[in-house]
Amino acid sequence: MKILKTYRYLLLALAVVLLLPATLSSASLATEVLIFALAALGCNLLLGYTGLMSFGQGIFLGLGSYAAGLALLHLKAPLLAALLLAMLAGALAALVVGWFSIRQRGVYFVMLTLAFAQMFYFLAYTLKNITGGDNGLLNIPRPQLSLLGATLMPTATPWQYYGVVAVLFLIAFALLQRIADSVFGRTLLAIRDNEARAAAIGYNIKSFKLIAFVISGAVTGLAGALHAMLTGIAPLSNIEYHASESILIMTVLGGTGNLFASVLGAAFYVLVGDWLSTLWPRWLMLLGLLLIAVSLYMQKGLWGLGMRLAGIVRPGHGDQPPAALKEGGKQ
Amino acid sequence: MTAPILSARNIVKRYGKFTAVNGVSIDIMPGTVHSVIGPNGAGKTTLFHSLTGTVPITEGNILLDGEEVGHLPDYRRVLKGIARSFQVTSLFLNLSVRENLRLAAQGRHPGQAFRLWRDAESLTAACDTAEALLERLNLAAVASRPAGELSHGQQRRLEVGMAMAGRPKVIFLDEPTSGMGIDDIGEMKRLIHGLRNECAVVLIEHNMDIVMDISDRITVMQLGQVLVEARPDEIRNDERVRRAYLGGMITGGAA
Amino acid sequence: MSIYLLQIVNGIGIGMLYFLMAVGLSIVFGLLGFVNFAHGAFFLIGAYVCFQAVDMGLNFWWTLLLAPLLVGAFAWVAEKALLRHIYQLPHEFHIIFTVGVALVLQEAVILQWGALGQNVAPPSELQGVFILGDFVYPTYRLFVIGFTAAMALLLWWLLDGTRLGAIVRAGSESTEMVSLLGLNINRVFSLVFALGALTAGLAGVLAAPIRGVEPFMGVEALGIAFVAVVVGGMGSFWGALAGGLLVGIVQSLMSTIWPEGARLMIYVAMAAVMLLRPNGLFGRT
Amino acid sequence: MILEVREVHAYYGKSHILQGVSLEVGPGELVTLLGRNGAGKTTTLKTIVGVVAPRGGSIRFMGKDIAGLPAYRIAAGGICLVPEHRGIFRLLSVEENLTMAARKDSPWQLDDVYRIFPRLKERRKNGGSQLSGGEQQMLAIGRALMTHPKVLMLDEPVEGLAPVIVEEIVAQLTQIKKAGMPIILVEQNLAVCTQLGDRHYIIEQGRIVHCAGNAEFLADDSIKDRYLGVNVSTPTPQADHK
Amino acid sequence: DAIQFGCAVPMSGAFAANGKFADMGMKLAIDKYGKVLGKSASYTVIDTEGKPATAIRKVQEAQQKGTRFFLGGFLSSEALAIGKEVDKAGGVCITTAGADELTGSECNRSTFRWSVPTYGAIEQTVRPLIEKLPKAKRWYTITPQYVFGEGLLSAAKAVFQEKGIEHVGNSYHSLAEKEFSGYLTNAIAAKPDVLLLLNFSTQSSDTLRQAVSFGMKKNMTIVMAWASGLEQFESLGADLCEDVYFGAQYWHAIDAPFNKEFVKLANTAFKEDPNYSLAGSFICTKIVLDAIAKANSTDPKAVIAAMEGMKYEGLTGTEEIRKGDHQVIKNYYLLKGKGKSKMRNKTDFADIISSGKSFLPLEKTQCKMS
């Protein structure tokens, strides 16, 4: 029972991983869900835990794609090495972007990350010898998942690749969940709540934010690399404003209360977006209406909605009304 | 003569052209309560900000236990043994009261907080400190409630508790009793008085009952400068202080 | 005249339009503490209303008056009906909400007028060019510079010289306190939101004869306006002006100095400003 | 009666804070509302002015029922609350704070406020964020006066103020009261209360448990003991002076 | 079981208009010629959103559901990406996009292209104009900075050099640019006789509009080498287009038998004259359907073999698919805009001045088909 409680979110993530193949006929779609779930997780660590609304997650996604793409294309790197490189690229970029951006708060922070996203976009566009410019980096191969020469998992067919992504996704999810539950995660929550107080009781706010940023960058870079291998290209659109926007929308759509919510958000966004686009060419209008509805009626996101439907009230997260206030309130 | 635990020399703090603190020197002796009083806007809070690192100082030196800390940011000074409460309550409003205190206790060892794998509860020292403080501050009944739901008075108590949780060498309390219930003021007074045994206390207070009763030294500030520094009985009878600050003494609440 | 001088003048011309776009964003943004990603959509609607009106034979000058008012009225209603429910929410919902509104409006424009761009002819009085030696400049653009400068003065007076301006700033801090002083903050919010939209709509009308109209012009204009606001400092009127002009001039100069990097340089300039003055040129610290 | 509160209930979320509060203020009267931390004093004031929505009961102001009206309508009608945290606008200068909601028909104009609080005049161009606690309180009271209130509600107005300033404010409040302004005062400082108040209400757990005229209240120490926990006989620790 | 086509075009995003016409074109072709080998063809629209990554993922999805024949993309980047993806799974992809790599350095077995490459576009616009305007010696170019733009520019430079034209300057700009006044100021300062626009779609429209507002039509000739056809004229209006030269892949007034048939078909179906996107999608679909019939098989390999070297009556006259690079050999057109008063009907925006086929020889295309 205790194990169930400790690992409940991981189990939910596992359920999603198993459910996707059972319900979707397309492996690519299922894989994309998991990849964007990773990106949304990275965003949630910033938004939900640190209170940083980053409009620049596309930077790390795009750089992850480019880094993995270049490594696979030119260095013939093995899969794991390419992924590590992409995470490193994401983390480094996050370090730089974060270092500049966290000097600001609130709206300024949002705008700064947005501006950085634009800057990296034009940088990628201008450096077309490296990035392929508008055409993107083409012909990225997808090697098998191997370690020390031994093949662990094949990636040739779409479902095989889904398997690899699923395993990596679960590992990343478990690690992130651990981080979120750790002393570190709890401190992030405090910083999100009141920076001045956190500093006054001894926490170096900037380092915490920066570390959160770097972790987020690495995870998003990983997502970018997996995406590059899914599609075989590292396109300019991965580093575009729209990529940042989508990741953010997924995160808010899912809800920022806990990490698993982001998985829901990503799944919903990708699947519903895919479905709507087959219904009506003006499907973006429906998406817009959906966003309006979410901000008006569903501020806890899909997760909150699910909780409300399930009637479960989790203690200690402030999303239940302060019941029993009277008894506790007076001394 | 013991050496002062904290010794500030010629502290100057300017906000733009305006000099809020103008060459203040102050020595805090260990095991004492040292009050800072003065009219509104005299620069008391600003002096606290300067000493605890909430704002960078413009000029001056601060020696803590003989070590220069004047250039350190606030979070680094906490490690050296400085803690403070705020005049305007500043809590983690969405976190539970217990978590507020645990975080404050943890802050003394912020390095631990970078452990990405450890559970917060497994670092028991901070948790124990938090539990002890809940009792001491009479907040045990509301320990699991978000701090934002407490009444003003409860929040004020927690505010002081946050500073205590850091187990500092010097604790700075900025008007800890402001907004507190009449019944609680006596309690708070005893609490502060008792703190002397653990650390040096620097106190800003407008409640003269408390100030006169528990202070060992009193510094009176006016217009950013020190007007006098003396024992309470001397202050009480100081004509300048009377004129500048005390007046007829209708403050003081109940007792 | 040297080419750089020409580019600076041209940059001022572009920049004044950016200013008009940015200033509304900045008021709504800085003063109401509200991040409006739908601001570009107001620009878009202004432009399309202008297109439709001119297409139906209405005089451009009437359009210049009517279209912004229409956009403002639309924003007023939208604010009353929808936006007011989300002011209290955190930034992310402001953004998600307004991104949603922007999408809906953009797609609505496509439904109504199609995805293809359309042309809007400048009014016949302003169709010529102004020539001074080597300097060739469309008369219409000259008019835009003059007109936006007049608008700038008007806005400045409204925001800095009137009580309304003070109330709005107060409201951005605490709506409750403003209400406690007996002021209907909601009405002020509607007013300011409508005013912001109105300036964007006006920018749209002014831009239409230069750019034509197409459904995605709003997104692009918004991007530039963001940069202008960040560079200038949020909530600052002068910041919006300085930011708009700076972006316009950088863009214009760069098209001579390093054309392929003109866009990149806008953002580099912004990063430089942010490094030196983190709150923007005129930002509050 | 200027203001009549009858059996008002109020909630935060599900928690029932005010459980039938009744009080009234007559013309020119200064009543105080006393009680321990968390008793519901602030909530009572907020409910009267409409920040917290009352449920059940009635609130009549100059003969009209105002329960359920939005806060700005109630405030514009003449009930002015100076809240606990003062609500100074940090982005506005001192003078803008004062004039932003000023009424031309108010008996207290800018010059009057500057006369009462000269310190504000000195700092008139400063931003609200640059004021000390005491300066902020002066500003809040001054600002309230300029909105032409018909009832003034002050939530702990001398909290955190230096004794001289307290004296000044008390003197000023006496003046305001003399001018005929009805006032509800929430205050922890008994000395201030008894010096100013005509009547005193004591609230406990969201209910008015006691009401007395000033003389009666002053005389009866047991009431203070019982409801306010003021134990006159409790010894206070003495500082050991070396 | 039906023969499945995928129409992978941008239905949302900045190029949504082209997607809509491509959809219409494919529908027309399938309705008219969709019965082959006793089976009936059908198609689904795949919204690429103008993003190559989305395009690939959705094409993968379609392939996993069994679709083998694709109309691939409108933008260069998505066409390239789709071509690669279709090649991996061994299908057929035919496109009207601009990127020369499609039948050049990135060519592959599965990818075919109907549109004329940049080389041909320049040869059929710049060269005839130099002959028509012997006094115009100074040319200025405005070029979008990416592979497509570079292709046009280098082809133009080659012609300039050969013909002794002075290339008085070039302004690169990014693909996100909307404001061209800065570049036009450069151009005016260079005092050219001809302003050659090498960008396309909305960017070329914006450039032309702003150039006209700067009074440039009065003292120089403006040429848009790669116009997108009727839709561009409609969005610019006749006044702006008057006396401007346009290079075009297709024009509804082309005097070719099959085009006449097609225009009639489109007129009855949609009550309007077909534009380039519609025509391109239509003819591409028809080519594949014809090839299926010719191969007597729906196996992509057989269909590809049938397409290679196929000669047919197309919209621009007789067209032929070159086996070596899968490039359709067809005409490119030089149009001249005419004033409102001279238009005979609402789509009669321009006259065809000249046309012809110019293609790099196979060796120079850099296409190495495995």
Ligand SMILES: Nc1ncnc2c1ncn2[C@@H]1O[C@H](COP(=O)(O)OP(=O)(O)OP(=O)(O)O)[C@@H](O)[C@H]1O
């Ligand atoms: N950020 C700031 N910028 C400019 N001036 C400031 C700032 N903060 C405080 N001041 C000014 O410095 C002076 C001292 O303020 P401070 O808050 O230290 O007074 P204080 O002695 O604590 O008063 P109180 O007892 O009322 O809290 C005041 O006049 C105040 O206006």
Ligand SMILES: Nc1ncnc2c1ncn2[C@@H]1O[C@H](COP(=O)(O)OP(=O)(O)OP(=O)(O)O)[C@@H](O)[C@H]1O
């Ligand atoms: N925003 C809130 N949400 C939930 N509960 C609240 C909120 N504000 C106050 N309360 C609760 O309502 C009760 C009454 O609070 P109120 O602020 O009215 O007390 P008070 O008498 O003014 O106390 P104090 O003297 O401390 O200011 C308290 O128990 C408090 O915990």
Ligand SMILES: [Mg+2]
């Ligand atoms: Mg102070």
Ligand SMILES: [Mg+2]
């Ligand atoms: Mg209270």
